[in-house]
Amino acid sequence: xxxxxxxxxxxxxxxxxxxxxxxxxxxxxxxxxxxxxxxxxxxxxxxxxxxxxxxxxxxxxxxxxxxxxxxxxxxxxxxxxxxxxxxxxxxxxxxxxxxxxxxxxxxxxxxxxxxxxxxxxxxxxxxxxxxxxxxxxxxxxxxxxxxxxxxxxxxxxxxxxxxxxxxxxxxxxxxxxxxxxxxxxxxxxxxxxxxxxxxxxxxxxxxxxxxxxxxxxxxxxxxxxxxxxxxxxxxxxxxxxxxxxxxxxxxxxxxxxxxxxxxxxxxx
Numbered sequence: 001x002x003x004x005x006x007x008x009x010x011x012x013x014x015x016x017x018x019x020x021x022x023x024x025x026x027x028x029x030x031x032x033x034x035x036x037x038x039x040x041x042x043x044x045x046x047x048x049x050x051x052x053x054x055x056x057x058x059x060x061x062x063x064x065x066x067x068x069x070x071x072x073x074x075x076x077x078x079x080x081x082x083x084x085x086x087x088x089x090x091x092x093x094x095x096x097x098x099x100x101x102x103x104x105x106x107x108x109x110x111x112x113x114x115x116x117x118x119x120x121x122x123x124x125x126x127x128x129x130x131x132x133x134x135x136x137x138x139x140x141x142x143x144x145x146x147x148x149x150x151x152x153x154x155x156x157x158x159x160x161x162x163x164x165x166x167x168x169x170x171x172x173x174x175x176x177x178x179x180x181x182x183x184x185x186x187x188x189x190x191x192x193x194x195x196x197x198x199x200x201x202x203x204x205x206x207x208x209x210x211x212x213x214x215x216x217x218x219x220x221x222x223x224x225x226x227x228x229x230x231x232x233x234x235x236x237x238x239x240x241x242x243x244x245x246x247x248x249x250x251x252x253x254x255x256x257x258x259x260x261x262x263x264x265x266x267x268x
């Protein structure tokens with residue numbers, strides 16, 4: 001693949017994320033987070049690592065016109081796509097910044113939400129401390145993280161490591177790298193939360209047919225850069241291996257798999 005095509009693949013990643021990842025994984029996963037958050041009209045909500053804004057948009061609907069919602073993400077491409085998705089009548093403020101150093105005032109939010117983002121942060125203690133800092137006394141932070149790695153993703157991760165490269169497989173592994181309940185509890189306590197609850201539940205997700213899901217998922221993530229750098233024959237071999245091993249997951253015109261999702265709630 002030439003440099004121009006590679007650049008185009010990376011540029012289209014946020015659009016693919018919103019088009020493919022959000023409906024199949026982002027929206028279903030957000031239901032548990034939002035149910036636990038119990039958002040009320042008038043509350044001020046911050047969505048950390050907001051991506052294209054799936055949680056922020058749902059939060060805006062929940063808090064209504066008397067509430068406020070902000071989304072924060074380190075990726076300018078994701079935020080550009082997020083701005084395009086805001087429904088008419090909703091106002092969401094967007095911040096391009098690291099969760100480890102938020103450009104936001106102390107005690108400025110009632111609720112902080114973070115869906116499947118904390119595991120990617122290099123300094124998780126700094127990120128959770130920042131979540132605590134921006135909350136009003138009595139405010140709450142809710143974080144969800146997936147893991148351990150489901151069998152369906154283990155198949156893909158193993159093939160990525162052998163066929164594409166360990167650095168590409170590392171991203172897929174990182175997705176499921178933070179799931180130990182005791183570790184997460186300790187992280188929240190260390191950030192200053194006075195009361196912490198951590199619990200896990202299993203979610204059953206339905207995704208498209210093997211070949212479709214494979215490329216939709218890869219094209220929605222930073223892995224697309226590494227995968228597109230290898231030659232076409234290698235990509236074909238990689239595709240064949242993964243899709244063959246995914247056959248047992250097929251059901252009802254797509255695939256089904258289960259993933260454990262851990263939810264942590266901390267009160268400031």
